[in-house]
Amino acid sequence: MTQVHARPDVAFDSPSDVIRDVQSARWAQKRWQDMGFAKRRKVLDAWRSDLARNADSIARTMSDEMGKPHSDAMFEIVMSLEHLAWAAANAEKVLGRRKVATSALTKNLRATVEYLPYGVVGVIGPWNYPVFTPMGSIAFALAAGNTVVFKPSEWTPRTGQAIIASFQRASGEFDVAHCVTGGGDVGEALCRSGVDKIGFTGSTATGRKILATCAENLTPVLCECGGKDALVVDADADVAAAADAAVWGAMSNAGQTCLAVERVYVHADVADEFERLVTAEAGRLRAAADGSTQIGAMTMPRQVDIVRSHVEDALASGGRALVGGLDSIDGQVVSPIVLTDVPEDSPAVVEETFGPTMTIRRVADMDEAVRLVEASEYGLGLTVFSRRNGRAIADRITSGNVAINGFVLHAAVPTLPLGGTKQSGFGRVHGPDGLREFAYSRSCTETLVQLPLPLTSFRRGPKVDQLISTVIEQVHGRAGKVRALLDGNGKP
Structure with a gap:
């Protein structure tokens, strides 16, 4: 076994262990597929029940490993259960065989399409939402008839182990879902192990490495990467609601959210009120590592270094701190930081900060806001507050997800897909698109009557x-x- 510094109390797997588990999952896959949708649903429902009964224990493990408050960890599990329930209940309707229409020249055929499992799916999960995010791949892959080998982040291995242990305990299936723990070497081994697809969530930089590795065997990849999401506030917005959403979107989970609000563009007509409300709301929040506050400690020391460098550059470039500043950083505990007047080419505006910070910029109109939001290389999420023009503003901006007059609510709707565009990745989890992500389409035609006109014959x-x-x-x-x-x- 190899040891990684992130969790020295956990013995990590080796690349050879990965191969063993993939082979085991391969052996079990056909049997799991042949169970059919109805029997798999019963297994997944039993798993959901076990997860619910053990939610408090899993949430405590999550809080211990990555630092989020217990209440946030519980909410993450609740969200996961909602999506698991939807995947189990709807897999057959979405993926099952169905008739499709034929054309004028093919009326003599019966045409059907169905979606079949890839086989063994490797899932590489993140540490910031160590249950909710990987479950979007694990649960949907299982519902589609795949078996799964899951590698959680090396920062949250025990949370990952708890998810898979719950499945095995509830189902009695010990080969259908596996957990392998470790660092980058284990993730690389999983990509090269012969799995039939990889579901990855993490940074854009790591995503590029995974794509390069998987390209060696043409292994398809679902890739949900980083973001630099914006919140846009129009002149007719509910400013109080927008300010509340901005603070929650930027500061919850210590800002360690791929869909976090990192940039705000607010119409000049309401900017004073917006800044006043944000300053009051964010100013009363504090972070602590002991679970006594609404914001926990940040997970990774090197991410704190990125937060510090972004704030230093922003202030040195003429930016002002409305809330907090460099003195908000105390080890891995970072209290909210709200910046304004930051140049648009500053790392705090251009690069993913992934900490409890936000930048606010006043704009003359929504044309300017759209131009500045669109300048980003990322395209994951978007939030727009406007009573009359929310949809019109959103339609001008490239993003995989948008919430109008609310923050990140699309992630809570089980029927909606979730994923990014541009440097934020490709592929979707959740909803019908999420089920089809872990299955390939197979078309079938049956000749009902032989045509007197031989179309596909040398007798034509x-x-x-x-x-x-x-x-x-x-x-x-x-x-x-x-x-x-x-x-x-x-x-x-």
């Missing part, structure tokens, strides 16, 4: 070709003529 001669040309002209050529007349051209 000139007369058949002429007849086909006539049919095509009638079906498709006339459509063009009708469209031309409708467009006012008079002729095609």
Whole structure:
């Protein structure tokens, strides 16, 4: 066994252990698939029940490993249970075999499509939401008929072990889902182990490494990476609600959220009120490592260094601190920091900070806000506050997810997909898209009646070709003529 400094109290697996568990999952996969949707649903429902009964214990492990308050850890588990329930209940409806329509030339066929499991799915989870985030891949992959080998972050291995132990305890299935623990070497081994797909959540930099490794065997990857999410406040917004959402979005989980509010662009007409409310709300919050406050300690020391460097640069570049400052950083405990007048090319605005900070910039109008939000290389989430124009503003901005007049509520809706664009990654978890992410589509046609016209045969001669040309002209050529007349051209 190898040891990683993040959790010296846990013995980590070796790359050879990864191969062993992948082989075990491979052996169990066909049996798990052949159980069918109904029986798998019963197993997943039993797992959900066990997770609920043991939620307090798992939440305490999570708090101990990564520092979030117990109440936040419990809420994370509750959210996970909602998505697990939806995946189990809807997998057959989304993935099961169904008829699809045929065309004019293929009326003699019965056409169906179904979604089949890849086989063994490797899941590489993050430390910031060590239950909710990987469960979006684990639960949906299992519901689709895959077996799973899960590698939690080396910072939260015991939380990962608790998730899989719960499944094994509730189901009696010890080969269907596995947990391997360790650092980057174990993650690399999982990518090279012959799994049929990787579901990854983490930084963009790590995502690039995983993609490069998986490219060696053309292993497909679901990649949810970093973000630099913005919150936009229009002149007609509910400013109090926007300020509350901004503070929660930026500071909850010590800012260690890929969908966190890191940038705010507020209309000049309401900027004074917005800044006043944010300053009051964020100013009363404190962070502590003992669970006595609403914000816990940050998990990784090197992430604290990034927060410090971003704040130092912002202040040195002319930015002002409305709340906190460099003295808000005490070891791994970081109290809220709110900055304004920060240049748009500052790391605090451009790079992912991943700490309890936010920058606020006043804009003359929503055109300026859209331009500044769109300048980011990331495209994960977006929050817009506007009573009349929220959807219109959001439609002009590239992002995988958007919440209008509320923060991150899309992540709470089990039927909605979650994922990013641009440097924030690709692929989706949750909802029907999340189920299909862990299955490949298979098309099937059955010939019901043999056509007198041999289309796919060397017996097809000139007369058949002429007849086909006539049919095509009638079906498709006339459509063009009708469209031309409708467009006012008079002729095609």
